Amino acid sequence: NAGVTQTPKFQVLKTGQSMTLQCAQDMNHEYMSWYRQDPGMGLRLIHYSVGAGITDQGEVPNGYNVSRSTTEDFPLRLLSAAPSQTSVYFCASSYSTSRWAEYNSPLHFGNGTRLTVT
Amino acid sequence: QKEVEQDPGPLSVPEGAIVSLNCTYSNSAFQYFMWYRQYSRKGPELLMYTYSSGNKEDGRFTAQVDKSSKYISLFIRDSQPSDSATYLCAMTGRTGGYQKVTFGTGTKLQVIP
Numbered sequence: 001n002a003g004v005t006q007t008p009k010f011q012v013l014k015t016g017q018s019m020t021l022q023c024a025q026d027m028n029h030e031y032m033s034w035y036r037q038d039p040g041m042g043l044r045l046i047h048y049s050v051g052a053g054i055t056d057q058g059e060v061p062n063g064y065n066v067s068r069s070t071t072e073d074f075p076l077r078l079l080s081a082a083p084s085q086t087s088v089y090f091c092a093s094s095y096s097t098s099r100w101a102e103y104n105s106p107l108h109f110g111n112g113t114r115l116t117v118t
Numbered sequence: 119q120k121e122v123e124q125d126p127g128p129l130s131v132p133e134g135a136i137v138s139l140n141c142t143y144s145n146s147a148f149q150y151f152m153w154y155r156q157y158s159r160k161g162p163e164l165l166m167y168t169y170s171s172g173n174k175e176d177g178r179f180t181a182q183v184d185k186s187s188k189y190i191s192l193f194i195r196d197s198q199p200s201d202s203a204t205y206l207c208a209m210t211g212r213t214g215g216y217q218k219v220t221f222g223t224g225t226k227l228q229v230i231p
Contacts, residue, residue, distance in 0.1 A: 040223055041223065042223040043206070045219075111159070111160050112161055
């Protein structure tokens with residue numbers, strides 16, 4: 001089982017460039033999400049999706065777009081990169097957000113994309 | 119003030135020691151409490167989760183919740199070098215799904231052989 005796969009592992013962008021961080025899961029999970037992890041800030045939710053065609057904003061959505069056309073994929077787009085977006089980005093998925101405790105369904109994280117914006 | 123506070127460490131202990139990792143929180147609505155382990159350059163993975171107050175044990179790991187003090191702990195017995203990682207606490211309320219989980223900043227643990 002591949003689990004949650006993120007590509008690329010590393011990326012360097014110049015200010016103003018755009019890019020897409022890819023995330024795919026093969027566990028048929030309804031819930032998918034994107035976090036950024038910064039020193040002293042912990043994991044902060046950027047966007048999330050509770051199913052194909054449904055997305056919503058998290059705590060820090062500005063500067064990021066998402067879409068969910070299939071159950072498996074949840075790409076994160078940076079339209080115009082800024083140095084403040086330098087971070088480690090994690091994609092995570094779960095069986096069901098509404099019944100996660102009942103089904104003991106933890107968040108499964110990918111191994112992250114390390115992004116530097118200069 | 120952050121909703122969840124966690125000492126970043128680093129915490130260095132000798133192999134075999136008992137480790138205590140802690141988080142405090144301010145939101146009294148939190149009812150589900152989780153501990154994640156994150157190895158260097160990897161994503162977090164769930165270690166344990168508990169509901170409400172009390173203790174939960176799984177092998178060498180014990181999670182403890184004291185809702186009256188708004189304080190949660192993770193104890194690791196007979197610590198091993200393979201336990202060296204960053205440990206994140208996380209919590210959410212009864213009606214919250216994963217989109218409402220609040221994470222601590224993590225405590226870095228090093229177990230020295």
